[in-house]
Amino acid sequence: MTMRVLxxxxxxxxxxxxxxxxxAEFLIEGLYRPGHIEFAYTHVDRMIVGAATPAAEPLSFGDGAEIGTPLFFTAREMGVANLGGAGKITVDGQTFALANRDVLYIGRGAEKVTLTSDDPAKPAxxxxxxxxxxxDIPHRLITRAEAKALDLGDEARSNKRRLRMYIHPEVAPSxxxxxxxxxLAPGSIWNTMPPHLHERRMEAYCYFDLDEADRVIHLMGRPDETRNLIVANGDVVISPAWSIHMGAGTGPYAFVWGMxxxxxxxxxxxxxxxxxLK
Incomplete structure (x- = not known):
């Protein structure tokens, strides 16, 4: 397990x-390494983003030494989204099976988390x-079917999309x-339209299901001082509360949002x- 700091x-x-x-300040690359757990700790609301790609052997974590607590979950909770093949997560002896686009909520107090892929050739x-x-809130698996779906956007404006809430007071508490x-719907390219600020919350975007040749152009910054990041498959953008966020892709893509x-x-x-915007 490695932990970088932003x-x-x-x-x-x-x-x-x-x-x-x-x-360097806002984009996290290279999280998905087969057989490894990678974390990045940001001082923006102290969110940790991470990824694990189990291969033939299980991957485990739980120690809190790098964050100054006895356990990773001594004072933390976590959401884990499976963006790959079928896999399993075991939390202190309780095992949850995650298909693609299922999410597991892990509550405060967990001691050891172990992650496995059902098929190493098609890893989770x-x-x-x-x-x-x-x-303290109990661990809970939220399947794709259990998430609350919202259909947003307009096909004529190329921003039609389906947003699914997983860890949310209306679905699973945290x-x-x-x-x-x-x-995004076929043919749509824009996400999070119209752009907005939420001064009381930060957000992290993980873009996935991009073709190797495609990119998302993620726009950020103050409304009168925008900047852009060119983002590849699996990359994560840290979006502070003071920054707008929206993006457009050169091909099909999806994203996980966490706040x-x-x-x-x-x-x-x-x-x-x-x-x-300027």
Whole structure:
């Protein structure tokens, strides 16, 4: 298990960043390595994002040494989305089977998590969001069928999409984590339209199901000082509360969104008209 660290920056600092610095501060690459668990700790609301790709052998974690607690889950909760082949997650002896696009909620107090792939030739790709938690909530598997689906957007504007809420007060409770998956309709390229801010919550985007040759152009920054990141399959973007977020793909793609902050009100957003962006 490896843990890299990202430090938050202010929007004024970002004005001076070149492409390399922008990517270093906000883009997490290379999380999916067969046979490894990779984590990145961001000081933006202390979210940890991670990925595990079990091969022939199981992968396990649970020690909290790198975050200064006895256990990883001493004061944390986590959502784990399976973006690959079928796999299993065992939490302190309780085993959950995850198909593609199933999500497991792991509550505060867990001691050991073990991840396996049913078929090493078609490995599971477990994507993880973990945030500080203030209460104990039981572990729970949320299947794709159990998620709450919302159909959004407009085909004529190339932003038609289906958003599924998994870890959300209306589906499966948590302390502070929100997590879901959005799939774009065939022919649509734009996500999260209109762009918006939510000053009370940060967000992490994990883009997946992109062809090797395709990219997502992720737009971020203050509405009057936008920047872009060119994002490949499996890359994660950290979006601070002060930043807009929207993107367009050169081909089909989907993304996992994870949020934490002061509340869990999904509609607590401040829309930004596209015509005002600079």
């Amino acid at each position: 430090y938050g920056v202010s929007p004024n600092d970002m004005k001076t960043f070149d492409t390399a610095r922008l990517r 790709r477990f994507y993880m969001n973990s945030v500080p938690a203030g209460r 302390s502070l984590l929100l997590m879901g998956i959005t799939d 934490t902050g002061e509340n869990q009100a999904y509609t607590d957003v401040d829309p930004v008209p596209v015509a005002t």
